[in-house]
Amino acid sequence: xxxxxxxxxxxxxxxxxxxxxxxxxxxxxxxxxxxxxxxxxxxxxxxxxxxxxxxxxxxxxxxxxxxxxxxxxxxxxxxxxxxxxxxxxxxxxxxxxxxxxxxxxxxxxxxxxxxxxxxxxxxxxxxxxxxxxxxxxxxxxxxxxxxxxxxxxxxxxxxxxxxxxxxxxxxxxxxxxxxxxxxxxxxxxxxxxxxxxxxxxxxxxxxxxxxxxxxxxxxxxxxxxxxxxxxxxxxxxxxxxxxxxxxxxxxxxxxxxxxxxxxxxxxxxxxxxxxxxxxxxxxxxxxxxxxxxxxxxxxxxxxxxxxxxxxxxxxxxxxxxxxxxxxxxxxxxxxxxxxxxxxxxxxxxxxxxxxxxxxxxxxxxxxxxxxxxxxxxxxxxxxxxxxxxxxxxxxxxxxxxxxxxxxxxxxxxxxxxxxxxx
Amino acid sequence: xxxxxxxxxxxxxxxxxxxxxxxxxxxxxxxxxxxxxxxxxxxxxxxxxxxxxxxxxxxxxxxxxxxxxxxxxxxxxxxxxxxxxxxxxxxxxxxxxxxxxxxxxxxxxxxxxxxxxxxxxxxxxxxxxxxxxxxxxxxxxxxxxxxxxxxxxxxxxxxxxxxxxxxxxxxxxxxxxxxxxxxxxxxxxxxxxxxxxxxxxxxxxxxxxxxxxxxxxxxxxxxxxxxxxxxxxxxxxxxxxxxxxxxxxxxxxxxxxxxxxxxxxxxxxxxxx
Numbered sequence: 081x082x083x084x085x086x087x088x089x090x091x092x093x094x095x096x097x098x099x100x101x102x103x104x105x106x107x108x109x110x111x112x113x114x115x116x117x118x119x120x121x122x123x124x125x126x127x128x129x130x131x132x133x134x135x136x137x138x139x140x141x142x143x144x145x146x147x148x149x150x151x152x153x154x155x156x157x158x159x160x161x162x163x164x165x166x167x168x169x170x171x172x173x174x175x176x177x178x179x180x181x182x183x184x185x186x187x188x189x190x191x192x193x194x195x196x197x198x199x200x201x202x203x204x205x206x207x208x209x210x211x212x213x214x215x216x217x218x219x220x221x222x223x224x225x226x227x228x229x230x231x232x233x234x235x236x237x238x239x240x241x242x243x244x245x246x247x248x249x250x251x252x253x254x255x256x257x258x259x260x261x262x263x264x265x266x267x268x269x270x271x272x273x274x275x276x277x278x279x280x281x282x283x284x285x286x287x288x289x290x291x292x293x294x295x296x297x298x299x300x301x302x303x304x305x306x307x308x309x310x311x312x313x314x315x316x317x318x319x320x321x322x323x324x325x326x327x328x329x330x331x332x333x334x335x336x337x338x339x340x341x342x343x344x345x346x347x348x349x350x351x352x353x354x355x356x357x358x359x360x361x362x363x364x365x366x367x368x369x370x371x372x373x374x375x376x377x378x379x380x381x382x383x384x385x386x387x388x389x390x391x392x393x394x395x396x397x398x399x400x401x402x403x404x405x406x407x408x409x410x411x412x413x414x415x416x417x418x419x420x421x422x423x424x425x426x427x428x429x430x431x432x433x434x435x436x437x438x439x440x441x442x443x444x445x446x447x448x449x450x451x452x453x454x455x456x457x458x459x460x461x462x463x464x465x466x467x468x469x470x471x472x473x474x475x476x477x478x479x480x481x482x483x484x485x486x487x488x489x490x491x492x493x494x495x496x497x498x499x500x501x502x
Numbered sequence: 503x504x505x506x507x508x509x510x511x512x513x514x515x516x517x518x519x520x521x522x523x524x525x526x527x528x529x530x531x532x533x534x535x536x537x538x539x540x541x542x543x544x545x546x547x548x549x550x551x552x553x554x555x556x557x558x559x560x561x562x563x564x565x566x567x568x569x570x571x572x573x574x575x576x577x578x579x580x581x582x583x584x585x586x587x588x589x590x591x592x593x594x595x596x597x598x599x600x601x602x603x604x605x606x607x608x609x610x611x612x613x614x615x616x617x618x619x620x621x622x623x624x625x626x627x628x629x630x631x632x633x634x635x636x637x638x639x640x641x642x643x644x645x646x647x648x649x650x651x652x653x654x655x656x657x658x659x660x661x662x663x664x665x666x667x668x669x670x671x672x673x674x675x676x677x678x679x680x681x682x683x684x685x686x687x688x689x690x691x692x693x694x695x696x697x698x699x700x701x702x703x704x705x706x707x708x709x710x711x712x713x714x715x716x717x718x719x720x721x722x723x724x725x726x727x728x729x730x731x732x733x734x735x736x737x738x739x740x741x742x743x744x745x746x747x748x749x750x751x752x753x754x755x756x757x758x759x760x761x762x763x764x765x766x767x768x769x770x771x772x773x774x775x
Contacts, residue, residue: 240671241671252661252666254675255657255660255661255666255670255673255675255676256661256675256676256677257675257676257677258674258675258677258678258681259677347740349740350740350742351739351740351741351742351743352740352742353676353677353743370662373743373744373745374742374743374744376661376662378664382664385664385665386664386665386666389665389667393667
């Protein structure tokens with residue numbers, strides 16, 4: 081029994097390779113069934129996301145298994161072995177366990193701490209369960225990986241802070257306003273990043289979207305996209321009096337909003353807080369505006385700074401997470417070694433042999449006048465009895481059962497094998 | 503030891519445990535920690551209430567006139583408000599800001615003389631209960647507003663500096679803090695107003711004259727004026743957020759100065775307090 085992981089991810093393969101190797105839709109079931117039928121493979125789970133394709137398996141011989149899995153992939157996806165081998169990595173046993181734990185905990189992700197991967201792992205495992213391609217070892221491994229990921233999520237702050245500009249904007253907005261569903265946002269100008277930030281705000285429940293664009297028609301069509309309202313660009317300063325969040329990206333070469341104007345706006349809105357995000361480069365909003373009370377102005381560098389420090393924070397938390405993983409690998413290893421039935425089988429046989437020898441000796445000493453043949457017969461009988469008695473537990477120990485660890489413990493206890501283990 | 507004292511000690515012990523947990527929760531965030539702390543505060547509060555009631559039964563008047571009683575009762579009012587705030591707004595970190603202060607108050611109360619003194623004739627009036635309970639509840643509301651005001655300034659600093667870190671994630675939004683601050687002042691202000699009015703009526707009855715130029719009266723009026731400005735400026739000129747937070751901090755500092763100053767000078771009609 082060897083846990084064996086073969087795969088590739090965003091670090092080892094470019095997107096054109098990853099997409100070729102993806103197991104999506106019908107391919108997942110087909111691939112899973114095919115890999116399970118490889119002679120080396122006893123259990124299999126396939127994880128296929130846009131950033132990684134990985135096969136978690138339980139194999140007899142890792143070297144042979146690696147070859148046959150590579151053959152299978154290159155044949156299944158129609159990719160030549162050469163370019164495949166460049167992007168593949170493989171881990172066995174403890175390294176494999178560690179890898180699976182790290183993937184589930186999002187330590188191996190492009191964005192460390194991103195939450196999607198855990199759901200994807202769960203899906204992959206559940207699919208394999210349904211298709212009955214897993215057994216005792218992978219079931220335990222996957223369940224453990226999921227629980228480790230959850231533990232890391234609760235014990236560290238790895239997933240706490242936003243690590244993209246648009247999410248950071250939402251996060252900041254939530255620390256200024258209590259309830260975004262009563263707030264409105266204005267898009268000043270249009271740009272990809274500004275629209276993305278607006279989208280995130282909308283999905284966080286913002287009440288209303290206003291669009292002010294130099295070309296009114298462009299503004300109208302953008303407003304439609306957000307189910308919002310277009311306003312005349314000339315009027316935008318006036319409109320800020322009724323808007324709580326402004327996302328600015330106009331591409332103007334000069335400031336479009338000056339400090340004096342903002343003073344006027346704040347009076348108009350009775351100093352209710354306003355959050356202004358200036359994504360434009362060069363900046364479109366006078367940075368001095370941030371000095372006005374209840375105005376929170378962030379330019380693109382400010383938000384990037386927040387993102388950077390969040391990324392650093394996650395890196396720190398990742399160290400804690402690695403420690404948890406080391407800890408959990410140990411418990412997994414203990415469980416796995418408890419699965420090994422060979423020492424128990426040997427101990428059971430030794431115990432039976434010892435009893436047989438002892439009793440035979442005693443008996444033969446007592447019955448002194450026996451001939452060689454009688455002695456042989458008695459020895460034969462004693463042998464047969466012990467063999468027949470220990471055969472069923474030995475056979476049970478050799479099976480791959482879900483509750484094998486319990487079985488081993490039970491047999492040790494029933495036969496008093498616990499005193500000395502080797 | 504009588505029952506009142508025993509329950510007071512028990513309450514102090516529970517507040518102490520809650521304070522320890524609140525300090526741990528400050529450094530190591532966790533929902534369980536906050537729940538445990540809240541449970542300890544609730545238990546402490548119940549014990550504290552029993553101790554006050556039993557002292558009331560022994561003394562025969564609302565136990566609020568000796569320094570020991572006054573600090574204990576003020577702590578009681580603060581814990582009451584804290585629990586209401588927790589129930590209503592669930593601001594996790596608030597406990598870490600409030601509980602240590604409450605514990606220090608209770609500790610000083612425990613070190614002051616606990617003897618029950620006979621009330622001077624002038625205090626033997628139903629006005630005593632009305633006036634002091636109103637004043638103490640009002641001041642406790644201002645104390646909470648002070649704590650919330652500090653939290654507001656900390657959070658505002660994080661946002662303005664563009665380097666949100668540390669407590670940023672765990673502090674509530676500015677809007678929430680501002681609203682709670684406002685709510686507390688709208689609770690504290692009428693209580694203070696009624697306390698001043700009842701005090702004046704009482705003074706008139708006892709000494710024949712609404713105002714006697716007692717330093718406590720002067721300071722109460724100054725405090726009243728400050729909070730009147732806070733409310734007026736918010737409603738009329740939109741002084742919210744940072745300015746409201748600063749004003750509520752100044753307001754409570756005024757109350758503290760009044761308390762400490764009068765205590766040290768030991769002059770005027772409120773000497774017994």
